[in-house]
Amino acid sequence: MNIKVCGVTTFKQLQQLDGLEIDMAGIVLVQDSPWFAGNLLDGNEVCKADFDLKKAGILYNPTLSEALDWIDKYQLDVVQLNGTEDPSLCDDLSTEVEVIKAFLVGDSTKELEKLLADYDAVCDYYLFTGNSQSTSGVYGIAFDWAQLQTLRIEKPFFLSGDIHQHQAGAIRKFSHPDFFGPDLTRLFETAPGEKDLKTILQFRQQIR
Template sequence: MSLIVKICGLSEPETLDAALDAGADMVGFVFFPPSPRHLSLEAARDLGRRVKDRAGKVALTVDADDATIANIVETLRPDWLQLHGRESVARIRDLKQQFGLPVMKAIPVESRDDLAAVAGYAAVADRILFDARAPKDATRPGGLGVPFDWRILEDLKLGKPFFLSGGLNAGNLAQAINIARPQGIDVSSGVERAPGVKDANMIRAFIGAARGAEASLHTATANAG
C-alpha cells in the first residue's frame, strides 16, 4: 500500500494547485472559525471545484452540528469527513449513516494511555489520525506544529490504516515514518510560512520528502526480507 499524503488547511488556489501538481493524495479544508485556516462555504466551493478528481477532498470539522456538516457536504462535496473534536463513537456512527461518507477520526496523543480509547473508534471510523495533544490553553485541537513521541505508535495494530499528524515537516518526516510506520501522513503548519499561510515550495518539498522516505522504507524492508 502506497503512503497516502494529505495536505490540510488549504485556502488559496495557488497552494492548492501546488499540492495537486506535486501529487498529494488528499487535500483538506478546515471549517472551524477559531482556526486561521477556516474557510467560508463560498471559498470552499471554488476550491473544491478546482480539485476535480485529482485528489480526495477532506472536510475537517470540530464538534460541528448536523446542519453545519450538511452545508459543508452540499457545498464542497467532500470524499471524506475528518472529525477533530470530542465526537463520540456513537456520533461517528450517526454521521456515517446520515451522510454516507467515510470518516477519519483524529485522536490526540501525548502518552500511551491515550491509546486506550482507540479500539472503540477504530471499530467505527474508516481511518484513525493520531495528532499531538493540544495544550490546555489552546483555542483549537490541531494545526499547532507540535510533534509527539512517535515511539508511542511503534508496532501498533489497529486492523485498519492510520494517519500520522502533528508537527511534521520535510526535515523530520523520514524519521517519523520509520518509527511509526503510518499508512498516511497529514501536514498543515509544517508547510506554512505563517499561521494559515501555505507555501508552495514547502508543500513540494514535503511531498518530495514523503515519497523519498517511502521509497527508502520499502528498500530497507525488502533488504531485510
C-alpha cells in the same frame, strides 16, 4: 505513502496541491481558526473542479446537520473530526463520506487504546497528534511516535503534530503496519493558509 496537507484556504492551493500529486487536502471549517476557509473557498468553484486528491473537511464537535451542510457545500470526500465527537456521529457520517477521527496522544497509551476500540467500526482512518492548547482542536504538537508502537490500531492512520520538512528521513524510517502517511500542517507554510509549495514538493520527493 500518502500525504495529507492541512489548512488549505484557496481554490488555487487545491489546484496546486493536486498538481503536486498530494493525496488529500484538509479544509479547516472551524470558525475561530486562523485557517478557517468557509468564507474564502467558493463552494460552486470547488464542486465543479475535477480533482484527483480527496477533499477533507476539518471539523470540531459539529452537529450532524452542520457536518452535512459542509459536506454538501464542498462535496467533501472525507470529514476529519478533531474534537470529542462520539462514535455515533462518526457512524452517521460514514454513510456519506470517509471519516478520520483525530486523537491526542498523551502519557497513557492504554487509555487511548481503549478509546480506539469504540471507533474501530465507524471510522476509515485515524489521525494522531500531540496534545496542544488549541481550543479549536485544529492542530497539535509533536509527540513521541514510538508511543504508537505498543498500540493495537488496526486502522490506516496519519501522523500529525507539527511535522517538519527535516523529518522526511524519520518518516521514511517509521515502521508500523497501519501507517498511512504524514499530515503536513503549519510548518509547511509561510503564513497561516499560505502553503510553501516548494517545501511540500521537496518533502514529497524525499519520502516517496
